[in-house]
Amino acid sequence: MSHQSELISTDIDAYLAQHERKELLRLLTCGSVDDGKSTLIGRLLHDSKMIYEDQLESIKADSVKSGTTGEDVDLALLVDGLQAEREQGITIDVAYRYFSTSRRKFIIADTPGHEQYTRNMVTGASTCDLAIILIDARHGVVTQTRRHSFIASLLGIKHILVAVNKMDLVDYREEDFEKIKGVYRSFSANLSIKDVQYLPISALRGDNVVDASGNMPWFRGSTLMHYLENVHIAADRNLTELRFPIQYVNRPTHDFRGYCGTIASGIVRPGDEITILPSRTPNTVKSIATSEGELDEAFAGMAVTLRLALEVDASRGDMIVGTDNLPKSDQKFEAMMVWMAEEPMVPGKQYIVKHTTKKTFGSVSTLLYRVDVNSLERQAAPTLSLNEIGRCKMTLTQPIMFDDYQRNRATGAFILIDRVTNGTVGAGMIVEATPGDSRADHWDTEPQSDKLASSASFVTPKERAARFGQQGVTVLLTGLTGAGKTTTAYALERRLFELGRACTVLDGQNMRKGISKDLGFSADERSENLRRSAEVAKLINDAGLIAICAFVAPNKLARRRAREVIGSDRFIVVHLSAPIEVCRERDQEGLYALADSGQVANFPGVSYQYEAPEKAQLVLPTHEISVTEAVDRIVALLDKRDIIT
Amino acid sequence: MTGYNLTHLKQLEAESIFILREVAAEFERPVMMYSIGKDSAVMLQLAIKAFYPAKPPFPLLHVDTTWKFRDMIRFRDEYIRDELGLDLIVHTNEQGVKDGVTPFTHGSKNYTNIMKTDGLKQALAKGRFDAAFGGARRDEEKSRAKERVYSFRDRNHTWEPKNQRPELWNLYNGSINEGESIRVFPLSNWTELDVWQYIHLEKIPIVPLYYAAMRPIVKRNGTLIMVDDERMQLEDGEQPEMKMVRFRTLGCYPLSGAEESTATTLPEIIQEMLLTRHSERQGRLIDYDQSGSMEAKKREGYF
Numbered sequence: 001m002s003h004q005s006e007l008i009s010t011d012i013d014a015y016l017a018q019h020e021r022k023e024l025l026r027l028l029t030c031g032s033v034d035d036g037k038s039t040l041i042g043r044l045l046h047d048s049k050m051i052y053e054d055q056l057e058s059i060k061a062d063s064v065k066s067g068t069t070g071e072d073v074d075l076a077l078l079v080d081g082l083q084a085e086r087e088q089g090i091t092i093d094v095a096y097r098y099f100s101t102s103r104r105k106f107i108i109a110d111t112p113g114h115e116q117y118t119r120n121m122v123t124g125a126s127t128c129d130l131a132i133i134l135i136d137a138r139h140g141v142v143t144q145t146r147r148h149s150f151i152a153s154l155l156g157i158k159h160i161l162v163a164v165n166k167m168d169l170v171d172y173r174e175e176d177f178e179k180i181k182g183v184y185r186s187f188s189a190n191l192s193i194k195d196v197q198y199l200p201i202s203a204l205r206g207d208n209v210v211d212a213s214g215n216m217p218w219f220r221g222s223t224l225m226h227y228l229e230n231v232h233i234a235a236d237r238n239l240t241e242l243r244f245p246i247q248y249v250n251r252p253t254h255d256f257r258g259y260c261g262t263i264a265s266g267i268v269r270p271g272d273e274i275t276i277l278p279s280r281t282p283n284t285v286k287s288i289a290t291s292e293g294e295l296d297e298a299f300a301g302m303a304v305t306l307r308l309a310l311e312v313d314a315s316r317g318d319m320i321v322g323t324d325n326l327p328k329s330d331q332k333f334e335a336m337m338v339w340m341a342e343e344p345m346v347p348g349k350q351y352i353v354k355h356t357t358k359k360t361f362g363s364v365s366t367l368l369y370r371v372d373v374n375s376l377e378r379q380a381a382p383t384l385s386l387n388e389i390g391r392c393k394m395t396l397t398q399p400i401m402f403d404d405y406q407r408n409r410a411t412g413a414f415i416l417i418d419r420v421t422n423g424t425v426g427a428g429m430i431v432e433a434t435p436g437d438s439r440a441d442h443w444d445t446e447p448q449s450d451k452l453a454s455s456a457s458f459v460t461p462k463e464r465a466a467r468f469g470q471q472g473v474t475v476l477l478t479g480l481t482g483a484g485k486t487t488t489a490y491a492l493e494r495r496l497f498e499l500g501r502a503c504t505v506l507d508g509q510n511m512r513k514g515i516s517k518d519l520g521f522s523a524d525e526r527s528e529n530l531r532r533s534a535e536v537a538k539l540i541n542d543a544g545l546i547a548i549c550a551f552v553a554p555n556k557l558a559r560r561r562a563r564e565v566i567g568s569d570r571f572i573v574v575h576l577s578a579p580i581e582v583c584r585e586r587d588q589e590g591l592y593a594l595a596d597s598g599q600v601a602n603f604p605g606v607s608y609q610y611e612a613p614e615k616a617q618l619v620l621p622t623h624e625i626s627v628t629e630a631v632d633r634i635v636a637l638l639d640k641r642d643i644i645t
Numbered sequence: 646m647t648g649y650n651l652t653h654l655k656q657l658e659a660e661s662i663f664i665l666r667e668v669a670a671e672f673e674r675p676v677m678m679y680s681i682g683k684d685s686a687v688m689l690q691l692a693i694k695a696f697y698p699a700k701p702p703f704p705l706l707h708v709d710t711t712w713k714f715r716d717m718i719r720f721r722d723e724y725i726r727d728e729l730g731l732d733l734i735v736h737t738n739e740q741g742v743k744d745g746v747t748p749f750t751h752g753s754k755n756y757t758n759i760m761k762t763d764g765l766k767q768a769l770a771k772g773r774f775d776a777a778f779g780g781a782r783r784d785e786e787k788s789r790a791k792e793r794v795y796s797f798r799d800r801n802h803t804w805e806p807k808n809q810r811p812e813l814w815n816l817y818n819g820s821i822n823e824g825e826s827i828r829v830f831p832l833s834n835w836t837e838l839d840v841w842q843y844i845h846l847e848k849i850p851i852v853p854l855y856y857a858a859m860r861p862i863v864k865r866n867g868t869l870i871m872v873d874d875e876r877m878q879l880e881d882g883e884q885p886e887m888k889m890v891r892f893r894t895l896g897c898y899p900l901s902g903a904e905e906s907t908a909t910t911l912p913e914i915i916q917e918m919l920l921t922r923h924s925e926r927q928g929r930l931i932d933y934d935q936s937g938s939m940e941a942k943k944r945e946g947y948f
Contacts, residue, residue, distance in 0.1 A: 012916040019838075020846060024653035095790040096783045098836045105653040107834055110790075119811055126813040234650055248666040252699035260695070262663045262815075267649070291697035299649045303662035303695070316670055340811050354816050357670070415816045422820035424810045 018102055025233060026107045028124050028157070030148040031134030036165045040134065040203035041108055044225070045099050047210035094124045103229045118373065118387035119340040121148065122427055125155035126413070129233045132161045132224075137170045137200070141183045147373045149184075153191035154336060154389070154429065156409055158236050160188075160196045161227060168202040172215040182598040189601030190376070190522035192406065195231075199224055237300050241403070242266030242274070242322035243411050245356035246314055250305060258289055258305035259314060264356065264410035266322060268306065269297040273323045276314045277401045282323065284309040317358035319401045319411075327411060331399040334431045337364070337392045339384040341418065341425035347383065351425065355400050355414035362396035362416075368444055369557070375609050376523060378557050384426075391431070404432035441528035443561045464544030468502050471643045472541035474534075474566050475634065478553045478613060479576030480605045481591055482583030484622040484630070488576065489550035491631045496546065499635075501644055503546035506533050521602055527558045534562035541570055546643075554604035556611040572641075574634060575616035578623035580605045654843055661688075661831040662695040663815060664794060665778070668829050669695075669702050671819045672776040675829075676769070679705035679725070679733070681717040682895045683851050684780030687840050688832055689725075690849050692778075704732040706768055706777070710760040711737060712748060712897035714873050720852045736768035748899040749878050757900075766802050769826065776819070776827045784836045795819060796828040804828075841918065845911045854892045855914060857906040861885035868902040893918070 007015035031037045097108040109124030125131065131152040135145055152160060162184055170176045177200045188196060199208060200219055207213035210225045222230070247261040268274075272285045288295040289305040298304045306320060314320075321327060339345050345364060353362040370381035370390040384390050405412025406429075416426030465471055475492070477485045489505045496503045511533050512519065519525040530553055537547035553559050563571045583605070584592045595603030602608040618637050620630045638644045651659065668675050677692060679685050692701040707721060726733045738746075741759045748756045769777060783790050793809050795817045810818050819827055832840070844851060861872045863883045870877075872885045877899065879885070890903035891914070908914045 008916055008919045012912045015919075016842065016845060016912060016915065019842060020652060020654065022653045023650065024656045096834065097790060098784045098834070100653075100836070100838070105836075105839070123811045123813055127815075237649075239649055247663070248670045250696060250699055256698060260666050262659060289697070291694045301651050301656060301659055303659040303666070305697070352820065354818065357667070409814065413814045413816060415813055415818065417818055417820050422818070422822065424813070424818045427811070427813045 019100075022100065022102070023104050023233075024107065025104050025130065025228060025231070026109065026128045027228065028109045028111060028121070028128040028131040028152070029134065030111055030121055030131060030152070031165075032136070032142060032144040035134040035136050036203045037110070037134055040132075040163070040165065040201075040209070041097055041110055043203045043206060043209050044106075044108075045097065047206065047225075094120045101225070101229055106228065118147070118151065118389075119338065119427075121151050122155060122338045122340070125152055125157060126427070128155075128157055129236060130159040130161065130228075130231060131157045132163050135162060135164050135180055135184070137164050137166045137176055137180065140180045141187060143374045145184070146187060146376070149188055149191055149193075150371075150373055150376060151389075153193045154338075156406055156429070158194050159231055159233070160193050161224070162196065162198045163224065164198065164200045165203055167200045167207060167213075167216065168205050172200070172207075172213075174216070174218045177219075182596070183607075184598070186595060186598035186601050186603070186607040189598075190524070197221070197227060199227070238265035238408050239267055239300055240265070241325045241327070241408065242268055242272075242320070243327060243401075243403070243408065244268065244306065244320040245358070245411075246316055246318045246320065247357045249315060256307075257311065258307050259320065260303075260305045261320075261357070262303045263298055263300050265300045265408050267297055267299045268320075270294075274308075274320050275323045275326065276312065277319045277321060277326070278329055278399055279314075279318070281312055281314075283312060283320075317356075319356065321401070327401045327403050327408075328432060329399050329401045331362075331396040332365075332394065333402065334368070334391060334393050335414070335428040336389065336405075336431060337384060337416075337429075338389050338427045339386055339425070340427055341421075341423055342386055343418075343421075343425070344386075345384040345426065350419065352417035352419055353394075353396055353400075353414055354417060355402065356411060358400055360396050360398045360400065362394055364392045365395040366393040367391075368393065377555065377609065377611075380557065392428070394428070402430050402432075405429035407432075441524050441531055443527070443531050443558075461542075461544070468544050469645050470501050470544070470546060471570065472544040472546060473570040473572055473638075473643050474537040474541055474547045474549055475572045475574060475638075476549045476551065476553060476559070476562070477574050477576055478551060478559070478616075479578065479622070480580055480583045480610055481552060481603070482586040483576040483578040484586075484627065485550035485552075485576055487627055488620075488622070488630050488634075489548045491627050492548055492634055495631050495635060496548075496644070499644065501546060502544070503548055504540060505548045505550065506537060506540075507550040508552075511536075521600070523555075523602055523608065526602065527555065530555075530558050530562055531565070534565040538566050541566060552604050552610070554608060554610040556613070559613065572618075572637070572643075573613050573616045574618045574620060574637075575613050576620050576622045576630075577612070578621070582623040654839060654846065657835055657839060658691060658694070658843070660815075660834065661691045664817070664829060664831040665692050665695040665701075667815075667817055668776050668778070668819070668827075672827070674772065674774050675703040675776040675778065676706045676734070676772060676774040677701070677703055677778040678765075678780070679707050679721075680780065680895075681707065681713070681721050681725075681852060682780070683840055683844060683855060684782065684832060684835075686849050686851050687835070687843055688778060688780045689731075690843075690847055691831060693729075700731065703778075704734050704772075706734045706736065706772070706774075708761060708764040708768055709735050709737045710756075710764065710897050711742060712760070712876075712899060714852075714854055714871070714895060714898045714901075716854050717852050717895060720850075724850060734768070734772065736764060736771070738764035738767060747876075748897060753900055756897075760897075769802065774826065775821065776829055778829050778831060780832050781830050782832050782835050782837070782840070783830075792830065792833070794830055794833050796830065797821070798826050798828055800824045802826070837918065838915070841911070841915045845915065852895060854895055856910075857889050857891040857908050859887045860890050860903065862888040862890055862903060869904070871898055871901075871903055873898040 029037050095110045097110055099106050109128055111121040111124035133148050164177050164180050181198045200216055201208040207215055208223045212223050243264040244261050246259045250258040250260050268285055270285050270287050274283055274285055286307045286309045288298050289307055347364045347367055350361050350363050353360050368391045369378040370388055372379055403411045412430045414428045415424050418425045477489055479485055486507055493503055493505050515532050516529045519529050537549055540547040594600040595606035604610040725731055738760050746756055746759045793812045862869050863885050889907055891906040892901055892903055908917045
């Protein structure tokens with residue numbers, strides 16, 4: 001039942017000694033319906049000799065009965081569990097499978113690819129170190145691939161293995177594999193996943209699963225099994241910040257008081273100075289008690305009992321932490337929330353919040369936005385329904401001690417429990433927004449100081465308008481790369497200047513060289529760049545000057561936020577509507593080619609959606625008209641609106 | 646491996662201890678189902694570790710069908726009750742006994758329903774237990790692969806596979822209403838091999854029936870049944886024969902199939918298990934009543 005090993009029959013003691021030193025790896029398999037997920041798992045179990053003869057006999061009989069694989073044994077039948085599912089041929093819940101080799105024991109969370117079941121994938125992913133994302137070689141990256149990858153990254157999975165399956169059905173062609181790889185790479189660049197690997201396989205035929213494939217000599221990487229056995233996961237753990245949520249207080253006698261719990265992160269030794277939260281009581285670790293005697297040290301993942309030097313009254317839900325490194329302690333925080341229940345989230349409603357070993361009450365005070373898991377777009381939404389994901393502001397009745405989820409899963413995760421149904425309705429991951437955090441955008445960030453007064457200027461907007469002969473407005477030129485935004489912007493600037501107006505141009509170049517030089521090109525960072533540009537444009541407008549902004553600004557929500565910053569009455573949207581084919585042809589820097597191959601990520605029109613404005617004040621078909629004509633039309637609009645007089 | 650890695654057994658151990666402590670902290674009246682088998686032995690060892698130096702803060706419960714192997718009862722009384730001094734509740738469905746329900750007269754399905762499932766429900770109701778630990782593992786059977794660690798049961802102790810609570814991270818949801826309960830499976834992620842290796846490493850005492858010995862056996866429908874006492878009704882032509890056998894799983898003796906074996910030490914048992922070609926539950930007759938049989942039993946409240 002375990003993998004085949006000579007040692008079993010020749011030297012069982014040596015075999016046992018070898019197997020006592022195995023590591024544990026938890027992985028998640030995800031793919032769309034029919035991507036061959038169950039077949040892959042069946043193949044791993046089968047080829048690692050984890051299947052008993054009676055099980056094999058029974059699936060042989062079932063294979064004939066359900067008959068989806070003809071003569072071959074349908075390995076998928078090994079893993080499809082409950083009766084109803086077996087009949088439908090769909091896995092509808094999370095099922096756990098086990099197999100082991102001489103190096104590792106594996107726990108597979110087998111989660112469904114079916115649309116309605118995001119919550120099951122989230123459940124499975126919450127405990128996994130690694131995710132295998134299956135892609136059908138014939139179909140490439142599909143909507144569900146994006147969804148699964150997003151969820152894996154959201155749940156803090158550090159390693160992703162993209163397995164391009166059914167290579168046998170595309171004649172094992174390298175180009176097909178490389179193309180899928182390119183598309184995936186470009187799309188995944190804005191997900192926070194440290195390690196992505198790509199592998200061409202055929203689960204049905206066994207190519208590159210356990211044994212290297214003779215059909216794909218062009219592929220030089222390792223097999224799936226070799227990767228799973230060797231991928232380095234030890235470094236994923238947090239050993240630097242001691243977090244020990246007290247789970248149970250053990251007081252069998254008057255002279256023994258032990259705090260039982262599992263170390264969430266960090267290392268603890270007798271003599272360490274610690275702090276008990278939330279009371280902030282200092283103390284010292286006296287000993288680490290176990291039934292096998294006292295330990296010299298204990299580290300993340302171990303279930304131990306700590307005894308402290310000073311007798312204090314700490315209880316379940318309190319947290320023992322290293323004195324030199326405290327977690328945040330607050331009753332308000334922001335979190336990404338996955339909604340798990342049929343009844344939608346109700347902002348303001350009190351739920352039970354379970355975080356580490358502490359239970360308290362709390363509510364979602366604001367739903368900041370919902371994430372469309374297919375496009376990764378942010379949308380304004382009043383609530384979250386089943387399987388929806390959004391960012392929330394939470395307010396609890398008591399403070400909790402937490403860290404950012406991506407840094408510390410155990411102290412960053414929480415669940416919401418409905419007080420009436422007792423169901424687990426929400427899964428939350430705390431986002432610790434730190435000042436200068438360049439990964440997130442800051443549209444919703446509050447100023448760091450609450451002592452900022454607004455001093456009134458002694459120069460009124462009216463006086464400025466009279467001086468310059470213009471209203472200080474922002475003209476946003478939005479459109480795809482290659483639509484002519486920058487060219488039009490500088491031509492407009494020249495024209496206005498010649499007309500005696502005061503104006504300036506903001507574009508990606510001058511913003512990213514200075515104010516935004518810390519930003520990259522993820523969706524968040526693009527959004528943050530637009531926010532900063534809007535703030536700069538606002539200051540320019542306040543000074544009475546016209547700001548000509550040339551930005552792709554592909555996101556509808558971000559444009560709306562920019563409008564809010566600048567002010568609706570002085571924000572003019574001009575859409576340069578040249579279609580993508582024309583833009584591609586005009587592209588002299590080869591940006592579209594780079595986007596196609598995945599070397600530039602989140603490229604609007606290629607790997608990121610461009611949402612054309614629905615209510616632009618002016619639409620310029622820049623593929624049909626000249627730059628001069630375009631400038632003429634913008635100036636005519638400004639004139640008509642009495643912006644320039 | 647670097648210094649700060651746990652082996653897979655140490656990780657499994659830590660996770661199980663976490664679950665045991667969590668239930669002890671959050672529930673009013675937990676109980677540990679103790680079946681006297683090897684999985685129960687591991688679960689009990691973990692409970693002893695979790696609460697050391699205190700004794701586990703909950704009683705053990707054995708549902709005695711009166712048809713268990715005599716070796717099992719001896720082990721239970723002499724080792725668990727007397728030597729370890731643990732709080733042990735033994736419950737039998739007296740109505741079933743009065744009605745003369747036996748594995749021979751009522752068929753394995755009815756018998757199991759009445760003596761095991763009903764007996765268990767009676768014991769849980771009588772003790773007003775709101776959480777019951779069981780030693781089931783997900784690798785035992787396909788339908789168990791999807792069972793949660795905390796498995797919610799309604800007032801009738803039934804399990805609804807379509808209405809399971811999602812279980813995220815190690816944040817177990819133990820919220821229940823009056824009369825409802827949770828079955829908790831601390832060994833969910835252990836496999837048969839893990840269990841044996843742990844018994845080996847930790848030197849955990851187990852019932853001698855797991856080791857091969859000469860035992861009186863009859864062969865019935867291809868299964869080797871041990872004649873453990875005079876109640877075994879022999880059919881025409883059946884004559885008990887002494888055979889070197891052992892048991893991979895223990896239950897009621899008329900329903901437990903033995904295997905011919907020479908394994909008299911733990912490493913030999915593990916060796917045999919690794920080389921064998923049949924899965925663990927095949928020796929249990931009750932799974933084979935009907936297709937999808939375990940799932941049907943679980944819905945009714947069987948572990």
